[in-house]
Amino acid sequence: MNRMKIALTKGRLENKSIELFEKAGIDCSPLKQESRKLVHELPDYPLDVLLVKAQDVITYVEHGICDLGVVGKDTILEQGGSFYEVLDLGFGSCRFALAAKEGDDVFGKLRDLRIATKYPNVAKSFFDRKGLNVEIIRLESSVELAPILGLADAIVDIVETGTTLRENGLVPIEDIAKLSARLIVNIAAMKINRGQIVDFVERCRGKI
């Protein structure tokens, strides 16, 4: 039997994924020990687990280095790629939203809007669909600062509860997409290793 490889997004999604796999009857004990190892072999199930950053999950799966991956829909929407997106795992749930300063009439402006975001592709395609030309400014941290300090008219960002927005005087104007963790599969692996992949997917599906 071949061993499958799965790339997990480090951090919160990783812990939630492990929780789910354990519920599905897969012993993940090697993952719970403190260690600097980057590849973990599971004892009772033919699965090797890699822990990497979200963007790299897609890269590993697209190239077929990993058969499976767990990654947020936010990364999938931003990065794109060709793979099967077989399960919505339910956890890590939040949304992409457009937000601006409270009381600001963003769509009422005559000039092109400036939008600050960590997700330029998501922001661009959102405004493209509306037929609006905007200037997108990529930021790497605390996007909420941009409208407050006058760098941008609005932001496109991940919103969970909206607390951060509120505390900074911003309000969500429009939802762009619902987000959560997804199980993705390499296209060729799904075909070549069908039995094993389907077994894993079904185990997870049953416990979401």
Next chain:
Amino acid sequence: MKKPYAINIPNGAKDYLFEECRIRREIERSLSELFERRGYSEVIVPSMEYYDTFLQSGINVPEEEMYKMTDRDGRILVLRPDLTTPIARVYATKLRNAVRPQRLYYVQNVFRSGILLKGKDVEITQAGIELIGANGIKSDLEVLTLAVEALKTSGIKSFHIEIGHSGLFLALLGQLGCGDETAEEIRRCTEQKNYAALSDLIEPYSGLSAASSLKKLIELFGGEEILDEAGKLAEGAKANLCVDYLRELYDELIAAGLAEYVRFDLGLVNEINYYTGIVFNGYAEGAGEPVLTGGRYDGLTASFGAESPATGFGININAVSKCVPARPPVKPDTIIHYGKGRIGAAIELQMKHAPGSCELSPYDDIEETVALARKRGARLVLVIDDGGNISRINPGITESSL
């Protein structure tokens, strides 16, 4: 000042040296020979074509993936991103009055400007065939059996071909009666096997039996048993015809002794606007992407003004060459040192050796020739002196000098 771009090559472009070349050329040669034997004739089309040609064909290559430049008149040219389109153009312009069917093959490169730093090749060699001007099961069968044989010939150890039918998906979609935008969303979710998003999309149509069939389609990939399940889903004459057709094909493939290489994927719906009948992909152990793609595209030549049924496939040589087991490199075993007026004899002797195993020494000094033999790891130096006498020198290879 030294310019860095003077010695580097563009992102995603590649140099291939020695063994990689040999493997690729061997695959190309054996495929060309196979295609010739099966009655296909080679065509070579230009690397550059008008951008309009690819717009007209409706091929599913995003604009930003095509390399563009302009000709002297300011018209937009592209490095061809695909070969089926130029072949259809050739057929429609030069072969439209030729006897049907036409069997054409090509071994050429396509160019796709990918996203930077994703590790994707921007120049891919494709070997493929197109059978133009023939309809019906025999032409599909001819192309499918050739696809299997081609992958066998290429030296891949473990592979299979998955067949689908664009008509089944379109028939079910038609029964749904949704708008174009939703239809495209449904297609994309089916292509990505995104069950969750598909369920949401189809929710408003849940009263229709076609809706549940479309949802089921995602899971319908695997062996022959898939066809039984598909038979249960397919309602309406059109959908049923597609499933019956796949079964008929499968029976013929069994009779041809090829059943072990064939599976089905009824959720194969990429480029659905392009394919008009069967679609198929080849998958190989060791490749993370399909190594072969093909199908029936009866509308393509019509977009160039000559209506004709057509079916074909292309093999991604870059992907295939990575699945083929590595072979030991050919090393020079013999070095020939020759005297004045003896180059003719030296070449005659060299030509008796296996390709790559014998090298002429460029030196006048025999010591230098022996030193070269040692560095190369050659076992023998053949000396042809000025008088034409041949003697042998053992360069005395020791383990450490290897």
